[in-house]
Amino acid sequence: MLLKPYRDTLALPGIKSLLAVATLARIPIAAGAVVLTLHVVTDLGRGYGAAGLIGAAFTIGGSVGAPVMGRLIDRRGLRLVLVLTTVAEVVFWSAAQAVPYWTLLVMALFGGFLALPAFSVARQSISALTPEAHRKPAFALDSITTELSFMTGPALGVLVATTAGGRWAMLMLAVGILLSGLGLWLLNPPVRAAHEAPITAGERVPRRSWLGPRFVAVLLVTMAATLVLSGTDVALVAVLRDNGELAWSGLVMSLWAFYSLLGGFAYGTMSRSFSPVVILVPLAVATMVVSLGGAHWWLIALLLIPAGALCAPLITSTADAISRMIPAAARGEAMGLHNSALTVGVALGGPLAGIAADTLSPPWGFVTVGGAGVLIALLVLPTELRRRRTTAAADQAANEAPSDVFVAPGPRTVATHPTDATTTSTTVH
Numbered sequence: 001m002l003l004k005p006y007r008d009t010l011a012l013p014g015i016k017s018l019l020a021v022a023t024l025a026r027i028p029i030a031a032g033a034v035v036l037t038l039h040v041v042t043d044l045g046r047g048y049g050a051a052g053l054i055g056a057a058f059t060i061g062g063s064v065g066a067p068v069m070g071r072l073i074d075r076r077g078l079r080l081v082l083v084l085t086t087v088a089e090v091v092f093w094s095a096a097q098a099v100p101y102w103t104l105l106v107m108a109l110f111g112g113f114l115a116l117p118a119f120s121v122a123r124q125s126i127s128a129l130t131p132e133a134h135r136k137p138a139f140a141l142d143s144i145t146t147e148l149s150f151m152t153g154p155a156l157g158v159l160v161a162t163t164a165g166g167r168w169a170m171l172m173l174a175v176g177i178l179l180s181g182l183g184l185w186l187l188n189p190p191v192r193a194a195h196e197a198p199i200t201a202g203e204r205v206p207r208r209s210w211l212g213p214r215f216v217a218v219l220l221v222t223m224a225a226t227l228v229l230s231g232t233d234v235a236l237v238a239v240l241r242d243n244g245e246l247a248w249s250g251l252v253m254s255l256w257a258f259y260s261l262l263g264g265f266a267y268g269t270m271s272r273s274f275s276p277v278v279i280l281v282p283l284a285v286a287t288m289v290v291s292l293g294g295a296h297w298w299l300i301a302l303l304l305i306p307a308g309a310l311c312a313p314l315i316t317s318t319a320d321a322i323s324r325m326i327p328a329a330a331r332g333e334a335m336g337l338h339n340s341a342l343t344v345g346v347a348l349g350g351p352l353a354g355i356a357a358d359t360l361s362p363p364w365g366f367v368t369v370g371g372a373g374v375l376i377a378l379l380v381l382p383t384e385l386r387r388r389r390t391t392a393a394a395d396q397a398a399n400e401a402p403s404d405v406f407v408a409p410g411p412r413t414v415a416t417h418p419t420d421a422t423t424t425s426t427t428v429h
Helices: 004-010 015-043 048-076 076-095 100-115 120-129 132-163 167-189 213-242 246-269 277-295 297-311 311-325 328-359 364-404
Strands: none
Touching: 004 015, 004 132, 004 246, 015 048, 015 100, 015 120, 015 132, 015 167, 048 076, 048 100, 048 120, 048 277, 048 328, 076 100, 076 167, 120 132, 120 167, 120 311, 120 328, 132 167, 132 311, 132 328, 167 328, 213 277, 213 297, 213 311, 213 328, 213 364, 246 297, 246 311, 246 328, 277 297, 297 311, 311 328, 328 364
16 A cells, blocks of 8 residues: 555654654754845845855855764764754854854854754664664655755745844744754654664774765765755746746745655655665756746746656655665764765755856756766766675675585574674665
8 A cells, every 4th residue: 555654654663753853843944044144135234145155154064063963973872962052053043143244154154063953863863763674764754844844944934034024033043943952852862773782882883884985975966966956946046037937936946845745755655765876867867857948937847847756755765875874883973974965965056056047048057957966976876886786796695605505504593682683784775
């Protein structure tokens, strides 16, 4: 039955409460970028370039801070990081509304570095709460709820900023972050599975054991995903504005997000998983095709269907792949790096599409970011092919072993711990 994977996943202990709290916690975080932009432009009287510089500083800080906070979770536990980041963000948003521009620019670096890690914590906890058979629908639900947060957060941020003012919106964000951090602290979702060594055991995993070509390849695909998505966002606005149809931008973007929700839902019901690079290629090509609909908003909305439907599945597949290849003792840092890759892609995609739209024409924004996605896919393709050859050889050896190898009778070895009896899958799904 179509809904069975989701019913089985939601029946697992802790999943429903984790998704509910994480969705609410992400709403104020999703509103942060647009509130900062409106504050700089309206309250400080600066231009959009100056606002973009503040956003870039926050993004840089977040990209560096996410893996650091993840590593701290691996070493010290979740609640310490939640207290640290919640207090830091509340202080940032409370003070940011009252400081001059250049002070805000410096503060944005530290605010991003100590940002509440709601996104990576949710994915780390999903890895701990779900067996591998349920990972894909669980991460699909995570992607769907993330879409809902980003559909809600920026809209609420704009509403408060335009009615009460940017300063009040920033104070409301401080309250929202406080409630988000408190909710996650009270929930305290597990970051290690029951059969995995607890944090108190002090297990250390050297980076060289997991930070290899395959992991880097998944990070590159993750970055490419949000590069294409954020670039599409800018190209949409540029094309519709050039056509005099800017009033339709809200509807088109809502439809685009709806396509992603449907795609993520469908992907979670599939019995088979796909490598992230296999999903990236059609997403990138489909984004390039959107450029053909530049004359009419409704044609753009139609051409966005395949590209939109692949958004959530691609993010789902990257998180799923990382959860399967990373040992538990390094999962926080790995998910932090995954979050950094998402953030870097967002930071690169918008300017790339904007430059193409300004120097060539608005539809070229779609072609440029889609082409960048294809190039990144080609870059990681050798690693993917090498992984498949290795997996095929290992499967063949496993199939041939019983008939080719004689095992002398002897004492049986009994595994005393689940991790002694099983090995972690190394296949990128």
